[in-house]
Every structure is written in C-alpha cells, then in structure tokens.
Amino acid sequence: MTDKVFDNNQVNISGKVVSEFRYSHDVFGEGFYLLDVEVNRLSDSYDIIPLMISERLIDVSKDYRGEIIEASGQFRSYNRHEESKNKLVLSVFVREIRVCEEGYESSKPNFIYLDGYICKTPVYRKTPLGREIADLLLAVNRPYGKSDYIPCISWGRNARYAEKFEVGGHLRIWGRIQSREYQKKISETEVEKRVAYEVSVSKLEYLEE
Template identity: 30%
Template sequence: MAIFEERGNKEMSKNNAAGIVGIITTKPRVVMDAPTWAQKVYEAVLEYRRPSGTKDKFFVQFPGQAAGTKKALLNIKKGKEVLIGGEVRTQNMDNPEPHEPRVKICIYAKVIAVNDPPADPQNEVKLCGHICKDPRIATARFGKIAVTSFIVAVNSHHGADYIPCVCWRNVAEAAAKLKVGAYVEITGRMQSREYKKKMPDGKPPYLATTHEVSVTQLGFAEDTDEQKTEGSEKTC
C-alpha cells in the first residue's frame, strides 16, 4: 500500500466517516416525516470556515435521534455552532432544475450537538472504496500534473455512495496513476467550490456549487493484483 500525503491527519476508523465543526446557517427543515421526533430527518446548511478564511457550505441531514434528546434537538437552529459526527452520502435527484445538481452530496449526521463554549475548527473525512471512473487530470506549466479528480464508490448498509474527490500537487501526481477498480484509502476534508456551468441552447452560463473531498492523504495498492487483493479483503 503506497501512501502519498499533503499534510498530517488524525486517524479515523470507518469506511466512511466525517467529523465537522460548523455554523448552522439555515432553519432546519423536515425532509422525511415520521410519527416521532426521533425518527424525523432534518436538513440544513452548515458553514465551515477554513484557516485561510474561506467559507465552505454543505448540506447536512440528521435524524432527530442524532441530537440525543428532544430538548437538544430544539436547540439545533440557525446561528448555532455544532459538532457533527457522521458520513458523506450522495443522493440522485429526481427531475432537477437546470441550475440544480443531478447528485446531491451531504453530510449525514449520526451525532449532532451544539458547542457551548465554541470548539476548535474541525473538518475531517476518511473514505475506503474503489475508483469507479478514470481520473481526470489537469496539468500546469511544462506538463506537470497539478490537479487530479476522481469518484470513489463507498459501500455501506444503505447502499453505495459515489463521492467526488480532488487531489493537489504530489497527491495529484500519485492519483493520476489510478485505474477503475483500484482500492483506495482517503483522508481529507469536505469543501465546496463554485464554477461556471454551461447551459443548453446557448444560454449564458451560471455560477453553480459543487461539493467534494479535498484529499490530503491517499493510500492505494501499487499493482493490479495487489489492488484486487486489498480491495476484497481490507477494511478501514
């Protein structure tokens, strides 16, 4: 297993794990109704401020029971800083508008709690899965690989999530060697990124937002035989 790292990381232990501290910026709304408060599922927008000052915004979904008690759930509202422990999930959207993504990416919280007092910044993701699409490579001057992006399929009890990932610098150079089916172990952080999306029929492009995992550490098998062995036998 080859390891390529951009910076240090804190170890996590699941095939799909995310821990983020951020601010709830919208009123949580019910996206799946249920007879009891514990079974209802809510959605809100979570804002995370990077050390650089850049703000990332993500969708976060959480069942009422993730808060622990009904009283704690009522305290999860717009303007509150929360700590979330959960996983990255993807959801195909039915009949999206032209300006909406076809695949929704969110943080699904298994635990959510209001921080009082405020906590240190946190944004950590760990994924274990298989490359399901050949990487896309962008080069800088003199043909040097600058950015590599790919999608990793992560299996779980609710099915597979197809999570976009992006790598930079030396991690991008390593990721450029990956092929479909390769087993990878990823450590990184969730981020949001704006881009201009082209519209059909020659209409002006508009500013869209995508969500992805920015990879800081990438582990993978160095040859095809090893990839198959590790992919079928190894778990995080």
C-alpha cells in the same frame, strides 16, 4: 458487520449554523432535514457543508443559526432526477450531533476518511497557474448492497500518483469536505449559480489487492 462497514466512511464537522432546517424526506415515519454549517478553512475562506439530520437527534423546530455545532457521521450521495438527467447530491448523514459552547474549537473541524474503490478513470489536469490536480470518483460501500459515490480531488504529487490508478482500484483517503461555487448554463440567456461538494485529499493510500 454493520459497524465494520461504517468504519469505511467517517466524517467529523464543526462550525457555525447558517441556515434553518429544511425538510428533505421521510423514512418509515422518521423525518430528515437539511442544515447548512459554515466551516472555516485555514485561510480566510470557509466551506458551507450540508448536514442531513434526523428529527430524532435534535429539535428541528428550533432556529440554531449562529450556534456552533459538532457532528459526526458519513458523507453520502444520492441521485436526484433533474431536467431528464440524474444529479449527484451530497451531504453529511449525521449519526451524532451536539450544540457547543460559545468559543468552542474542535480538534477535527473538517475531517473525512474514506475506504473505497475507484469507479471512473482519474482525470489529471493543470490549472492556468500550473497547479497539478487529479479528479477521482470513489465508490464507498454501505450496508444492504448500496454505495456512495464521492468526488475527490488530489493535488501536486498526489495528483501525479493518482493519474496512474485504474478503475476498480482499492483506495483509502484522508482529507476534508469542500464546497465550490460554479455557474450552470440553463439557456442561451440564463446562467444559474450552483454549489458542488467534493473531498480535498490530503493523504491517500493505494492498496494492492
């Protein structure tokens, strides 16, 4: 049963480590740490993807900056209480990780597959340049009655298709994880730069229940 549940949320990431380990939290004596990885896009840009890694998988006292790593796991979310609001925090929960040789190129440097349920009415819009976009929020089940809430963004004809989806609809998607910088207004005089993470959808399948 557990393995079947893990099948509905699959991620593979490969790229250059660009941060040191940062302590996140502890579960039953097992420490978890965050590590940022730079993953190249097909264009000249890149995404910075946060990985959540157990101290039992890799030596978290070492500095791996500049090394190429490959990791597989799941894209997970949790709510962090911040300024009287809940903020959705996303990271790749790593199940396997390895340090690669210099020059290594993965066949799946940024791959994600999700099988879940639409939990918010899709929002269809157009950019100032006329590009069609639909924002989706997918609830993906995991063991013990928990779910991960994953923001997804689809484009073009997929966006037009997604606009018609209803809350509760069963959806499978394939794509990549992307990071996006935005500015959050803190006060009348203060603006803070933040990073949002979402799944850029390359293929989707709506399942008729």
